[in-house]
Amino acid sequence: MSSSLENLLHARTGPMTSDMVLHPADFGLGHVPARLNPVATTSSVCGFCSTGCALKIHLNEKGEAINLTADPHYPVNLGMACPKGWEVLTPLAAPDRAITPLLRDPHTGELAAVTWERALAAFTGNFQRIQREHGPHALAFLSTGQIVMEEMALLGALAKFGMGMLHVDSNTRQCMATSHVAYKQSFGFDAPPFTYRDFEESDALLFIGANPCIAHPIMWQRVMMNRRNPEIVVIDPRATETAQAATLHVPLRPKSDLTLLYGLAHLLISRGTVKREFVAAHTTGFAGFAAFVRDFTPARVAAETGVPETTLDRLANIIGRRERVSLWWTMGVNQGHEATRTAQAIINLALMTGNIGRPGTGANSITGQCNAMGSRLFGNATSLLGGYDFGSPSDRAHVAGILRLDPARIPDRAGYAYDQILDAIDRGEIRGLWVIATDPAHSWINQTHARAILAKLDFLVVQDMYATSETARAAHLVLPAAGWGEKEGVLINSERRLGLVKKVARAPGQALSDFAIFKLIADAWGCGEMFRTWRSPEATFQILKELSRGQPCDFSGIRDYAHIADAGGIQWPFTSADADSLRISDSGLRIAQSEIRDPQSEIKKTDRERRLFSDGKFYHADRRARFLFDPPRPLPEASDAKYPFLLLTGRGSSAQWHTGSRTDKSAVLRKLAPTVLTVEIHPADAAAASIASGDRVVVRSRRGTAEAIALVTATVQTGQLFMPMHFAAVNRLTFAAFDPHSRQPAYKACAVAIAPE
Numbered sequence: 079m080s081s082s083l084e085n086l087l088h089a090r091t092g093p094m095t096s097d098m099v100l101h102p103a104d105f106g107l108g109h110v111p112a113r114l115n116p117v118a119t120t121s122s123v124c125g126f127c128s129t130g131c132a133l134k135i136h137l138n139e140k141g142e143a144i145n146l147t148a149d150p151h152y153p154v155n156l157g158m159a160c161p162k163g164w165e166v167l168t169p170l171a172a173p174d175r176a177i178t179p180l181l182r183d184p185h186t187g188e189l190a191a192v193t194w195e196r197a198l199a200a201f202t203g204n205f206q207r208i209q210r211e212h213g214p215h216a217l218a219f220l221s222t223g224q225i226v227m228e229e230m231a232l233l234g235a236l237a238k239f240g241m242g243m244l245h246v247d248s249n250t251r252q253c254m255a256t257s258h259v260a261y262k263q264s265f266g267f268d269a270p271p272f273t274y275r276d277f278e279e280s281d282a283l284l285f286i287g288a289n290p291c292i293a294h295p296i297m298w299q300r301v302m303m304n305r306r307n308p309e310i311v312v313i314d315p316r317a318t319e320t321a322q323a324a325t326l327h328v329p330l331r332p333k334s335d336l337t338l339l340y341g342l343a344h345l346l347i348s349r350g351t352v353k354r355e356f357v358a359a360h361t362t363g364f365a366g367f368a369a370f371v372r373d374f375t376p377a378r379v380a381a382e383t384g385v386p387e388t389t390l391d392r393l394a395n396i397i398g399r400r401e402r403v404s405l406w407w408t409m410g411v412n413q414g415h416e417a418t419r420t421a422q423a424i425i426n427l428a429l430m431t432g433n434i435g436r437p438g439t440g441a442n443s444i445t446g447q448c449n450a451m452g453s454r455l456f457g458n459a460t461s462l463l464g465g466y467d468f469g470s471p472s473d474r475a476h477v478a479g480i481l482r483l484d485p486a487r488i489p490d491r492a493g494y495a496y497d498q499i500l501d502a503i504d505r506g507e508i509r510g511l512w513v514i515a516t517d518p519a520h521s522w523i524n525q526t527h528a529r530a531i532l533a534k535l536d537f538l539v540v541q542d543m544y545a546t547s548e549t550a551r552a553a554h555l556v557l558p559a560a561g562w563g564e565k566e567g568v569l570i571n572s573e574r575r576l577g578l579v580k581k582v583a584r585a586p587g588q589a590l591s592d593f594a595i596f597k598l599i600a601d602a603w604g605c606g607e608m609f610r611t612w613r614s615p616e617a618t619f620q621i622l623k624e625l626s627r628g629q630p631c632d633f634s635g636i637r638d639y640a641h642i643a644d645a646g647g648i649q650w651p652f653t654s655a656d657a658d659s660l661r662i663s664d665s666g667l668r669i670a671q672s673e674i675r676d677p678q679s680e681i682k683k684t685d686r687e688r689r690l691f692s693d694g695k696f697y698h699a700d701r702r703a704r705f706l707f708d709p710p711r712p713l714p715e716a717s718d719a720k721y722p723f724l725l726l727t728g729r730g731s732s733a734q735w736h737t738g739s740r741t742d743k744s745a746v747l748r749k750l751a752p753t754v755l756t757v758e759i760h761p762a763d764a765a766a767a768s769i770a771s772g773d774r775v776v777v778r779s780r781r782g783t784a785e786a787i788a789l790v791t792a793t794v795q796t797g798q799l800f801m802p803m804h805f806a807a808v809n810r811l812t813f814a815a816f817d818p819h820s821r822q823p824a825y826k827a828c829a830v831a832i833a834p835e
Contacts, residue, residue, distance in 0.1 A: 121149050121643065123569050123577030125224065125562030126162040126735050128445035129296045130571025130647065131155035133163060135563075135582045143167055143563060143582035153646050153686045154274060154575065160295040161733040165747050167563060169543070169740035170583050176545040176558035177587025189545070189556060194588060198602040200555050204537040205241070206603075208510040214242040218499045218508045221248035222515035223447030226567025226579055227456050228618040229592040230449070232609065233514065234458020235481070236596050238489060240605035245493035245508060247460075249516040250453040252496070253446030255820040256412035258454045260421035261443070263819075264704050266697030267465060267630040268454050271434060272404070272442040273573050273649070273687040277301045279438035281400040282309040286335060286424060287410015287826075291319035293729045294408075294444055297572075306438075309396050313338065314410060316726055316758075316800055317793040326392065329795060332724050332827045334383040336416055336710040339423035341379030342394055344371040346430060351398030353432030360694040361429050363705035370707055382710075397431060402438030409446065409728065413826050415714050418819035422706045429703055435691035444572050448562075451570035455631055456622060460492050464625035468492050480624050483608055495821035496522075497814070500531050509536040514592065515559065519548035520737045523823040525809035526782050541595060547739055548806060559592050560585035561740075567593070567615045568642065573687070574631075575647040578639055593618075626650070630697050649688050713827060714815035721779065721829035723763070723799050725811060728826070730756075730802025738804050755807055757786040758800040759832065764790040767832060774835035777801070779828055782810030785835060799832060 116136035124131045132152030136145045146167060150157030179197030180189040192200075208216050219237055221230065230248075237243040250258075258268045265271075277283070277300035290298040298320065301310065312321040313328045313335065321327040330338055346352055347368050357364045376387045397403055405424050411417055421443065428434045428441035445451055455465055466473035468491050478485035494502060500522070502508040511532070522528040532538060532552055540553040543561040550556050564585040568576050585591070590598075593615055600606040612618045616639050627634040633650045635657030642648055695701040717724050733750035735741045742748060757777055759769060769775060771790040776783055777799065784807035794800050801808050803825070813828035 116144060120580055120582065121152070122563065122580040122582060123448075123571075123647070124159070124163045124166055125448050125569070125579065126166065127294060128448055128450060128572040129154060129294050130448070130569060130573075130575055130577050131159055131163050131296055132577065132647070133159060133166065135167075135580070137582065141582075142584070151646065154571065154573075154577075155296045158296050158299055161747055161750055162735055162741060165741070165744040167583070168746070169743040170561055170563055172544070172743035174544050174546045175586050175589065176543060176550075176556055177589055178558060179588070180545055180556040182554045189553070194598070197555060197557060198598060201539060201557075201599060202602045204554070205510050205512075208536055209242065212509050215244045215493075216508055217241065217243050217510045217512070218245040218494070218502070219243065219512040219514060220496065220499065220516060220518060221246070221453070221457065223248060223250040223253070223450035223453045224515050224562075225449065225592050226565070226569060226615065227449060227452035227622065228567045228615040229596065230453055231456040231458065231463060231622055232593060232596045232612055232618060234456070234463065236600050236605070236609065237512075238458055239481070239483060239487040240600055240608050241603055243493070244489050244491075245499050245502065246458065247494070247496040247499060248453050248457050249496075249518075249521065250447065250450045250457065251821060252521065252823060252825075253409060253412060254443070254450040254454060255460075255495075255822040256414075256417040256421055256817060257443035257445070258460070259820040260418050260425065263418070263706055264422050264425045266699075268461075269630055269690055269697065270443055270445070270451070270572060270574060271690040272440040273689045274300050275687040276404050276438050276440055276442070276689065278304045279306070279402060280304065280308050280404040281306055281402040281438065282311065282396045282404070284311045284313065284397070284403070284405045285320055285324075286313045286405065286407040287412075288312075288406050288408040288444060289314070289318040289320045289410075289729065290406075290444065291323060292732050295732050297444065306402075309400065311393065311396060315795060315798060316728075318728075326389075328385055328389060328393065330383045330385050332726060332798065333414055333416075333713055334710075335411060335414070336420045336423055337374065337379055338383045338385060339420065339427065340371045340374040340707070340710070341376065341383075341390060342397060343367070343423070343426060343430065344374045344379075345376065345390065345394035346398050346427070347371065349394065349398060351394075352430045356432040356694065357430055360696070360702055361705060362700065362702045364430065367426060367705040367707055397427060402436065403428075403431065403433045404438055404440050404442055405433070406442045406444055408444040410826060412443075412820075412822055413824060415815045415817060415824040416708070416711055417817040417822055417824070419706070419708045425703075426705050426707065429705065435689065435694060437689070440689065448571070449569040451572065451574065452568065455570070456625075460495070462488065464622070465629050465631055477625065480621065482611070497816055497821055497823065500528060503534055504531045506534070510538075511535050512539045512541070513549055513553075514541045515543075517547040517549045517737050517739060519552060520806045521809065523809060523812045523825055524781050524814040525806065525812075527814070541592065543589070544739055547737070557595055558587065558589035559595060560589050564589075565591035565593065565615070566639070568619060570650075571647075574649045576633060576636065576642055576650065577647040578642045627654075646686060714824065715813045715827075715829045717797065717829045721831045723797055723830050723832060724827050725777070725779070725830040726794070726798055726800045726826055727803045727808055727812065728800065730804055734802070734804045736804065737806070752802070755784060755786040755801065755805040756789050757832065758789045758791050758794045760792060760794050760796045760798070761790050762796050764788065767834070769832070769834055775832055776835050777811060777830050777832050779811040779813070779830045781813070784808060784810055799830060
């Protein structure tokens with residue numbers, strides 16, 4: 079056994095470090111035993127969604143977490159937490175945690191426990207054999223937006239620069255690829271412009287394909303703190319929880335958003351409410367856009383979207399006449415067949431009305447996963463580390479110089495996107511796949527076909543907290559990984575805030591942090607020396623600081639982890655010049671407790687919440703934003719006589735997270751969310767099909783079937799059904815269509831039929 083591996087596996091005493099190990103039974107997470115009382119408290123950012131709430135973790139005398147409360151001093155959540163946040167410790171103690179490497183026995187076909195040495199040998203032996211026989215690009219990985227930024231960067235660098243992979247992607251492709259591409263094309267860089275304070279400072283908030291009541295509850299609480307008597311508009315086919323709380327719900331036809339947004343632009347132009355001075359000084363392409371939207375008359379838009387002309391008129395008045403208008407979107411836009419242009423239609427509305435760079439304004443994409451923003455910047459998938467371009471020789475040379483490696487190690491082009499990786503597996507081009515902290519056999523669109531594709535692999539490695547995920551069950555090798563709270567690092571939230579995750583528990587058995595696993599694989603592969611300076615997550619953070627320097631996402635002014643913790647998180651950009659100008663003391667950006675408790679108080683010059691583009695300068699070479707547009711396209715799969723309904727999918731409960739691999743471990747969260755798959759159907763459609771609430775029904779598409787319990791409700795329109803995405807059966811139904819610019823799957827609409835079971 080190597081000394082480094084031995085140290086990792088046997089460091090069971092002394093101060094808690096990043097990779098010490100202890101079985102969860104030793105510390106009883108999820109409750110406070112009578113024999114244990116908190117003796118210390120630390121703060122850590124939650125590891126579920128992109129809101130980035132801070133939690134006070136209460137520790138026993140051994141420095142181990144025994145309970146938590148919401149952090150009242152953190153500028154994101156101001157002492158609030160959603161159900162997932164309150165239960166974030168519980169999944170660490172789940173009985174099905176992966177606690178040792180598992181290798182599939184070729185004779186029995188079963189996964190069996192092996193040593194780390196045997197697992198590393200199987201990993202390198204099989205993957206290197208595949209490269210010898212099928213070429214260097216016959217390997218790929220699919221990663222996640224759930225691990226910390228330093229792990230993402232090390233994984234991407236190891237795979238591309240050390241192992242010679244070209245085709246790598248993450249499940250961020252499923253949630254945020256559209257926003258990444260839309261911002262990059264429109265602004266010149268992937269740059270969400272807002273701060274959460276804008277929720278409180280808007281005169282009008284438009285939520286397009288977003289349901290923050292359920293998906294981002296703390297953001298919704300920030301909306302409820304707004305004292306400006308705002309209009310709250312929800313544009314969504316379904317009467318979601320947010321729509322029911324809004325001042326105006328616009329129930330348009332599914333995936334007609336682009337037509338609606340172009341129609342609103344037409345009305346704003348015809349009424350003379352465009353901010354011409356702003357457009358002339360800070361944008362390009364408006365004349366072409368104005369000519370393009372002339373055809374989107376109120377009559378045409380009403381006919382194609384189902385939105386009455388009177389509602390269009392009201393929407394145009396809100397956007398054109400309110401002083402501070404913010405436009406927010408999430409998966410209802412991102413997961414569509416023309417998603418990028420839809421996001422850019424939202425951006426166009428903000429630009430033409432000057433609603434950007436000012437308090438309470440912005441074209442604002444709400445991120446999905448806790449570190450999808452970190453994945454977009456440092457995942458090393460579509461963009462070179464730090465938002466650089468694989469295709470630029472100068473960018474490759476610059477990154478190679480910082481990382482002290484040969485520029486020839488850096489690929490000169492980006493690899494395949496997620497769907498293209500699966501297609502390459504299907505045709506035999508990719509033979510080995512490494513899956514890290516995600517579950518494509520559950521979550522990928524058109525699931526039955528996806529599982530058949532994964533079965534074609536010569537060697538499938540799954541690195542995860544649990545060996546019970548759908549993908550792990552099919553793996554040849556399972557590597558046991560530590561989860562949130564069992565390691566340290568940085569997450570970047572929706573408003574670009576870098577927040578610190580701290581280690582407050584020991585991973586069970588022989589599970590290791592993803593960072594430690596990547597380091598061990600680098601050594602076993604023979605490229606460990608390339609990552610010698612990546613000694614720890616915090617040492618890696620210093621490398622990433624240098625990669626960010628001079629980029630729009632520059633955070634070179636952050637000293638270290640302690641600085642992030644003391645400051646209550648720090649939004650990028652935060653340059654060295656910013657740090658110097660603020661004369662940051664040892665206490666960082668901390669402000670008076672009374673100021674934090676009052677979210678309406680002025681934050682003085684500490685810049686705890688900052689927005690972009692206040693100077694009207696964007697990131698293209700000419701410093702102008704772009705108006706981008708294309709004609710709307712029909713749904714890839716429309717309803718017909720055989721499949722007369724359109725199936726909508728989305729988040730079902732604030733107590734559920736994605737595939738449920740963690741939230742299902744909590745008895746509390748299981749009580750707060752449905753444990754069986756349901757399907758919402760309008761009363762008129764239910765009556766026609768002789769379906770009553772509580773009936774067992776079968777939903778069918780051209781790809782598969784799903785059994786569910788019917789919920790008869792007017793929250794959906796006639797001709798539409800809704801099913802929560804958290805259940806694996808839902809993706810047996812979905813149709814594999816993709817946005818051509820972002821390659822993001824169009825989960826939100828496909829043709830189905832429904833009948834009593």
